[in-house]
Amino acid sequence: MHSAIMPLHSLQSLRAVAALLVLAAHASQIDSRFFSAPVSSGQWILGFAGVDLFFVISGFVMVYITHNKPRGDAHFIGRFAYARFTRIYPVYWFFTALALAAYIAIPGALNRDLADLQIWQSFTLWPIEGDLPVLHVGWTLTHEIYFYLAFTLFLALPERWLPALLALWGGLVIAGSVWLQGLPAIGALIVNPLTIEFILGAAAGMLICSGERRLARAALALAALWLTATAWLIWPENAEAFPAGWARVAAFGVPSMLIVYGAISLEMQGSLKPPGWLVILGDWSYALYLCHLLVLSGLVRVWVSALPDFGPMASLAFLIVAMALSIGVAGAAFRLLEFPVLKATRRLGDRLFEGPHRPRRAPAAHEDPAVQAGQTGSRDG
Incomplete structure (x- = not known):
């Protein structure tokens, strides 16, 4: 039997931070567009760095949940x-269907024509040439699916090969992004620097x-300096130049x-315990990531048509209400x-993959440890 995966509250908290950053960035963009005296002036554009944090988290999770698990086993790979x-x-799919319904019911509601929508590509997360999916944030999930497919293939080979596979x-x-230009959408995805x-x-x-966790504090200090330098380089010149x-x-x-x-190293050393409310927001992070553009787009149109624009206070009030x-x-979408x-x-996975001759798992190797930290511990992430 393989050892249980340690729940990671810090990872779930970082998911919350990433989702909140993206929410703030989009709210700031809408604030700048619809209000005469926006208080954010688009400066929260740096919040789109939450996407980069999500991608790094995904890479970590894939390695962590498959460490010391049975490589080359078809059952394990299928379950994963x-x-x-x-x-x-x-x-x-649910939120994409909601967005599509909005396009159909309210033409122009989300700033796109129905004829321009790439519907089947949007639902399958197939790469789209020069455009965004129906649910705009879906472009990042296209990258996630690519990551998952590649890592699933890696599971067919011994774990000791993983560093070489990742380096290759x-x-x-790197080579493709430098030397291969003008690729179709699928090729551009494969060699995308992200x-x-x-x-x-x-x-x-x-x-x-x-087991190498001794550099945790040094890593966090370097990250703080790095991000400070990045903000200093970007912000003074153009707040919207991401x-x-x-x-x-x-x-x-x-x-x-x-x-x-x-963060994870400090938690494993017992030196970091994220607040419970942030862990809960981490539980909600995927729902927040998927729903927030629909909420913001609907709210701002009701707001500007029903309420007067009374300067910066209107902008600030909108931002507070929009975020909340x-x-x-x-939270409701997560629960319901x-x-x-x-x-x-x-449950369906249990029926498909356990079989009459396989013992019950404890816990399943494919499960994401971060979400075991929140709520009931039964959510896969």
Whole structure:
């Protein structure tokens, strides 16, 4: 029997931070667009670094939950892939359907024409050429699916090969992004520099699984300096100039890796205990990530049509209400939709993969340890 996976409150808390950063960035953009005297002026554009933190977290989790697990075992690989894809798709489909319904019911409500929507690509998370999915944040989930597929293939090989596989993958991404230009959408995805952030997270996972946790405080201090320098370089020139490509990986991927490594190492050493409310927000982070654009888009249109624009106070009031409402809707979506769906897919997975001759798992190797820290501990992430 394989050892149980240690719940990680710090990882779940970092998920909360990532989702809140993205929420703040989008709220700031809407504030700047719809209000005459926006208090944010788009400056929270740096909140999009939450996406980079999510990617690093994903890389860490893939390594951590498969450490010392049976590589090359078809049953384990199948269960792992099933857990990953059922974690992403069902709840995403629900919110994509809501967004599509909004496009149909209220033409122009979300600033796009119905004829321009890439519907099947949106629901499957297939890469889209020069456009966004129906639910805009779905572009990041396309990257996640790519990460999951690649890592699922790695599970067919011995774990000792993982560093070499990740190095080879990273080398191919670097070479492809430099020498291969004008690729179709699927090719551009494969060599996208953001893939390196997943590999950085995997590297953090390998360090922690090897027992190397002594550099936690140094890593966090370096991350703080790194992010301060990034903000100083970006903000004075143009608050809306968010870096792209390799500049983005350097600006936010590297410090995200340092933060993930440092926070988790400190928790494992008993030196860090995140507050419970942040862990709960981490439980809600996926629902918040998926629902917040719908909430913000609906709220701002009701707001500007029903309430006068009374300067900066209107902007500030909108931001407060928008953030609070988005979090509230996410909490309800987690309780009423996401958590029941996860339980149902887990039960189905038990029937599909356990079989009459397989013992009950304790716990399943595919499960994400971070979410065992919150709520009932039965949620797969």
